[in-house]
Amino acid sequence: MVKLIDILDFAWSGMRDRKLRTALTILGIVIGSSLIVALISSTQGLSTGITERVSRMGVTTISVFSVNPTLRLTDEDVMRIERVEGVKTVIPFYRVFAKVSCGEKTLDQIQVLGIDPEKLFELLNGLELESGKTPSSLDQARAIIGYTVANPPDLDTKFADLNHVINIEVNVFRRGRILKITHPFLVSGVLKQYGATMLGDIDNTVFITPLAAKSMVKRTHYSGLFIIAESLDDVDPIVKSLTDMYGRKVRVISPSTILQNVQQILYQQTVFLGSIAAISLIVAGVGIMNTAYVSVMERTREIGILKAIGFKKRTIMILFLSESVLTGLIGGVIGVAFGCILALSMGNILPRFRPPAPKRMVGGHVQLPVQISPELLIFTVLFTVAIAVLAGVYPAWKASKLDPVAALKHE
Amino acid sequence: MNNFSSAEDYIVKTLDLWKVYGRGRLAFSALKGVNLKVKRGEMVAVVGPSGSGKSTLLNLLGALDHPTKGKVFIDNIDIFRLGDNALTELRNRKIGFVFQSFNLIQRVSALKNVEIPLMMRNISREKRRRLAVAMLKAVGLDGKFNHKPTELSGGEQQRVALARALVVRPSILLGDEITGNLDSKTSMEIMELIRRFNKTLKTTVILVTHNMQIAKQTDRIVYLRDGMVEREEILNRKV
Numbered sequence: 001m002v003k004l005i006d007i008l009d010f011a012w013s014g015m016r017d018r019k020l021r022t023a024l025t026i027l028g029i030v031i032g033s034s035l036i037v038a039l040i041s042s043t044q045g046l047s048t049g050i051t052e053r054v055s056r057m058g059v060t061t062i063s064v065f066s067v068n069p070t071l072r073l074t075d076e077d078v079m080r081i082e083r084v085e086g087v088k089t090v091i092p093f094y095r096v097f098a099k100v101s102c103g104e105k106t107l108d109q110i111q112v113l114g115i116d117p118e119k120l121f122e123l124l125n126g127l128e129l130e131s132g133k134t135p136s137s138l139d140q141a142r143a144i145i146g147y148t149v150a151n152p153p154d155l156d157t158k159f160a161d162l163n164h165v166i167n168i169e170v171n172v173f174r175r176g177r178i179l180k181i182t183h184p185f186l187v188s189g190v191l192k193q194y195g196a197t198m199l200g201d202i203d204n205t206v207f208i209t210p211l212a213a214k215s216m217v218k219r220t221h222y223s224g225l226f227i228i229a230e231s232l233d234d235v236d237p238i239v240k241s242l243t244d245m246y247g248r249k250v251r252v253i254s255p256s257t258i259l260q261n262v263q264q265i266l267y268q269q270t271v272f273l274g275s276i277a278a279i280s281l282i283v284a285g286v287g288i289m290n291t292a293y294v295s296v297m298e299r300t301r302e303i304g305i306l307k308a309i310g311f312k313k314r315t316i317m318i319l320f321l322s323e324s325v326l327t328g329l330i331g332g333v334i335g336v337a338f339g340c341i342l343a344l345s346m347g348n349i350l351p352r353f354r355p356p357a358p359k360r361m362v363g364g365h366v367q368l369p370v371q372i373s374p375e376l377l378i379f380t381v382l383f384t385v386a387i388a389v390l391a392g393v394y395p396a397w398k399a400s401k402l403d404p405v406a407a408l409k410h411e
Numbered sequence: 412m413n414n415f416s417s418a419e420d421y422i423v424k425t426l427d428l429w430k431v432y433g434r435g436r437l438a439f440s441a442l443k444g445v446n447l448k449v450k451r452g453e454m455v456a457v458v459g460p461s462g463s464g465k466s467t468l469l470n471l472l473g474a475l476d477h478p479t480k481g482k483v484f485i486d487n488i489d490i491f492r493l494g495d496n497a498l499t500e501l502r503n504r505k506i507g508f509v510f511q512s513f514n515l516i517q518r519v520s521a522l523k524n525v526e527i528p529l530m531m532r533n534i535s536r537e538k539r540r541r542l543a544v545a546m547l548k549a550v551g552l553d554g555k556f557n558h559k560p561t562e563l564s565g566g567e568q569q570r571v572a573l574a575r576a577l578v579v580r581p582s583i584l585l586g587d588e589i590t591g592n593l594d595s596k597t598s599m600e601i602m603e604l605i606r607r608f609n610k611t612l613k614t615t616v617i618l619v620t621h622n623m624q625i626a627k628q629t630d631r632i633v634y635l636r637d638g639m640v641e642r643e644e645i646l647n648r649k650v
Contacts, residue, residue, distance in 0.1 A: 006530045305514045309575070310503020310504070310579075311503075408514065
């Protein structure tokens with residue numbers, strides 16, 4: 001029996017003999033396998049990222065937003081919902097986007113949330129102050145600022161710190177005109193880094209009391225409500241009661257349903273993108289088959305020589321099959337490495353492409369985390385090799401079956 | 412088997428060997444009951460006009476093809492009763508082929524070409540290299556080990572082919588018009604080499620040729636016509 005090293009050596013010399021064809025075949029495999037790694041890594045990362053983000057709010061938290069201008073959520077609604085069975089607490093909030101300045105420095109499009117400061121910490125698990133303290137819920141002159149507001153990445157110095165005065169400029173619509181109104185606030189607390197949640201990017205938010213927000217925006221209805229249920233089992237009945245109370249005028253979102261939906265969508269997306277990548281790999285496999293087949297045709301005489309010399313059918317089959325496997329293995333390994341680079345750059349590039357004005361939507365700044373699992377890399381290489389084996393079997397079998405006399409006469 | 416009571420004297424024997432190509436009306440008999448005996452260490456030339464069945468006979472002797480009828484014995488083994496793998500192994504161990512068009516593998520060096528038949532044996536790479544180098548030196552190709560076939564002359568390529576055939580020390584060397592692509596001077600050099608190996612290595616040589624000058628350098632000429640042995644001419648009776 002011929003040693004494996006000799007088989008590989010011989011196969012390699014065959015591949016080197018037709019460098020361009022081998023390189024192009026490998027390229028096809030690289031494209032297919034790198035797509036698998038890149039697409040699956042980024043969707044898996046997205047899934048983990050979103051799950052993490054949604055779970056931060058606590059799975060017993062339900063959000064309610066009015067989606068119909070005729071419905072304005074007010075204190076009456078707060079009291080009404082508080083009476084629903086299983087509701088632990090209702091946290092109303094105002095949300096606006098404003099220009100915030102401190103001295104000469106200005107930040108545009110900062111989220112300003114008017115929410116009870118004490119309940120804020122109940123709502124967001126693990127949220128902590130870096131310095132200062134929370135203002136009382138009746139305080140109309142103090143604000144807490146998020147980590148990024150205090151330390152914007154594009155500024156060399158701090159934007160604002162404890163006991164600085166910041167000015168919040170909002171647009172108020174009054175008598176058919178838009179007025180710009182500025183309110184000063186004293187920074188009474190700076191938050192530690194937290195990240196994005198259902199409430200947007202907490203780090204890039206200024207928190208004031210609902211009372212302050214109400215007088216600032218001059219309106220009595222809230223932007224939305226957060227409802228914290230007594231237990232996870234209460235979530236679904238509460239969602240049902242809310243739907244009974246408001247019909248389609250509100251949008252009710254609970255983390256558990258979001259998670260279910262998101263995970264389902266992302267799972268489908270993973271399957272979908274994975275299939276596209278797999279198809280491209282199968283197409284590359286057809287490329288391998290084509291190359292192997294042409295190679296057998298071209299080397300018919302060589303096969304005749306090997307048979308005359310005393311190479312067994314099985315050895316000839318292994319010889320040609322190993323060319324395909326080697327092509328698949330090289331392509332798979334390069335493809336996986338390239339796929340990792342692609343996935344990481346997609347993580348950086350993709351978030352720059354986003355729909356218009358997403359900041360006003362639930363969410364805020366999205367960072368696409370990339371999750372490259374070793375299992376995926378190993379699977380991709382094995383899958384590639386498996387395709388190469390499948391593609392190479394038939395041409396190799398053809399080679400082994402050639403009649404030596406006819407093969408030796410082949411021109 | 413009674414016909415072969417003194418079988419041990421013969422390394423190659425054929426018994427009523429037939430080869431028919433095609434079927435029915437289109438059937439063509441390339442060999443029509445060839446009986447041939449070759450002694451161990453003998454050097455035989457098979458001559459005849461084209462279409463006389465020379466190459467077909469050689470392919471059957473080398474187990475590259477199967478006969479329609481009849482038997483081939485090599486070292487008293489009825490070779491066509493062997494399975495596919497055993498037949499291939501027999502080819503590797505007992506038979507060396509040399510062809511008119513050299514049939515070297517173009518993309519690898521002369522040395523690698525000679526090493527290929529040894530790959531089937533369980534021997535180390537170092538020993539394989541040593542054997543191949545020695546064989547290339549024996550055919551007079553010292554210093555051209557790493558040349559690819561395209562970088563060698565016709566005569567040199569045939570020397571590589573000869574080295575490849577003989578590196579496994581086969582009992583039988585089969586040659587199919589081995590000087591057909593060479594000029595007469597080179598042809599004589601190759602024949603000289605073959606005669607030397609026939610003498611020193613005791614390799615039995617069977618050459619198919621239509622070149623009488625080549626045939627006359629062997630021990631015996633077998634004349635083939637229309638698939639049958641027409642006559643034999645003994646030039647040098649070997650003991």
